Amino acid sequence: KNEVEQSPQNLTAQExxxxxxxxxxxxxxxxxxxxxxxxxGGIVSLFMLSSGKKKHGRLIATINIQEKHSSLHITAxxxxxxxxxxxxxxxxxxxxxxxxxxxxxxx
Amino acid sequence: DADVTxxxxxxxxxxxxxxxxECSQTKGHDRMYWYRQDPGLGLRLIYYSFDVKDINxxxxxxxxxxxxxxxxxxxxxxxxxIPNQTALYFCATSDLRxxxxxxxxxxxxxxxxx
Numbered sequence: 001k002n003e004v005e006q007s008p009q010n011l012t013a014q015e016x017x018x019x020x021x022x023x024x025x026x027x028x029x030x031x032x033x034x035x036x037x038x039x040x041g042g043i044v045s046l047f048m049l050s051s052g053k054k055k056h057g058r059l060i061a062t063i064n065i066q067e068k069h070s071s072l073h074i075t076a077x078x079x080x081x082x083x084x085x086x087x088x089x090x091x092x093x094x095x096x097x098x099x100x101x102x103x104x105x106x107x
Numbered sequence: 108d109a110d111v112t113x114x115x116x117x118x119x120x121x122x123x124x125x126x127x128x129e130c131s132q133t134k135g136h137d138r139m140y141w142y143r144q145d146p147g148l149g150l151r152l153i154y155y156s157f158d159v160k161d162i163n164x165x166x167x168x169x170x171x172x173x174x175x176x177x178x179x180x181x182x183x184x185x186x187x188x189i190p191n192q193t194a195l196y197f198c199a200t201s202d203l204r205x206x207x208x209x210x211x212x213x214x215x216x217x218x219x220x221x
Contacts, residue, residue: 004149033209041195041215048209086149088210093157094165095140095210097149 003027006087006098013105019074021101023087026068034061034072035086037100043086046072077105110134113198113213121221126185128216130198138201139181140210141165141173143194150197156181188220 004025034046047054047061054061063070082105087098111132137158142150152165154173174182198213
């Protein structure tokens with residue numbers, strides 16, 4: 001069993017829809033990250049969370065430490081949001097990654 | 108210019124050839140990492156280094172070696188490439204002072220072993 005599980009693996013939405021991507025982890029962590037990988041391959045960090053909720057523009061990330069679960073929400077989705085979203089957690093000196101959720105937003 | 112630069116970006120090679128992927132960074136970070144990404148799998152750690160004299164094996168180090176030539180440079184070598192090493196390889200850095208902080212990734216190096 002992977003230490004970091006994401007769902008769904010693939011998600012297709014119409015422009016404007018509200019998107020939720022989920023992440024569950026089994027290791028003890030001090031921080032959880034949400035990353036975005038665009039079709040060209042580059043990976044950028046969206047959020048780092050250790051508790052509660054963070055918001056950046058149309059993106060919202062939440063974490064429940066007790067339940068070992070985090071969600072990434074995208075409000076008013078747009079085709080430019082199409083990417084792979086990756087959840088990752090620090091476990092000792094290594095970051096453990098989920099397999100990613102491929103999001104396609106259609107106009 | 109990118110803060111974390113990988114070369115080459117794409118490489119096609121044959122089984123048995125020696126390959127080196129290079130990574131350089133201008134962020135001044137002590138920690139550097141090499142990951143590989145395969146379809147349907149999360150990024151997996153190959154090697155990491157916390158400073159020039161520190162090299163550590165990751166989850167999947169077999170068949171790979173690394174060299175930390177300077178704080179800013181971390182190279183990954185495949186001594187004798189095999190087809191199951193075909194993957195997208197990423198170099199990343201992080202700040203030693205923030206042990207659970209942000210990773211900064213290079214653009215990736217796509218390696219195909221025929």
